Amino acid sequence: MNIKDYQRVTQQIEALIGDERNLIANLANISAILNMEMANINWVGFYLKENAQLVLGPFQGNPACIRIEWGKGVCGTAVATNTVQRIQDVHQFEGHIACDAASNSEIVIPFSINGEVFGVLDIDSPEVGRFSEIDEQGLVLVMDMVEKLLNKAINSK
Helix, strand or coil: CCHHHHHHHHHHHHHHHCCCCCHHHHHHHHHHHHHHHCCCCCEEEEEEEECCEEEEEEEEECCCCCEEECCCHHHHHHHHHCCCEEECCHHHCCCCCCCCCCCCEEEEEEEEECCEEEEEEEEEECCCCCCCHHHHHHHHHHHHHHHHHHHHHHHCC
16 A cells, blocks of 8 residues: 555545544544455454553454553554554564564554553554554554544544
C-alpha cells in the first residue's frame, strides 16, 4: 500500500465509524477493514490496556494470546514505551511472544484516549520484512484519526 491507499482507508474508517460510540464495534470494523485492504498479513487486531497488562480486543485472524504483560514482547514494548514497533524479523526480537508460529514480521502502533495509552494496533505477517516505512506512516495516520474519533465518542457519553 502507498500513502494514498492509507488515506483512502482512513476515509473509509471515518465514514464507517461516524458518530458510533461503541468501542468494541468500532475496533472490530477497523480490524476488518485493515484485514481486507492490506496484503500479506495473517493477523490484525487490538490489545487494550487493563491494569499492567494488555488484553485481547477485536481482531481478524487465528486465535491469539489473551494477555500480554507491559514491557513483554512487541506489543508490551510498544505500550510501555509509547512508540511504534516495526519488527522486520520477530525471531530476532528478544522476548518475542509467538502467538502464531507463522508470523515472521510485525508492526505495533500504540494509541491513546484522553492522553493516556489505551492500547495497541497489532499487525502480523508471514513475510520477513513485510512492513515498510510507508506502512508505518500510513498506519500512524490511520490511528491518529481513530484516536480522535474514539476520544470524541468516549467523551460525548
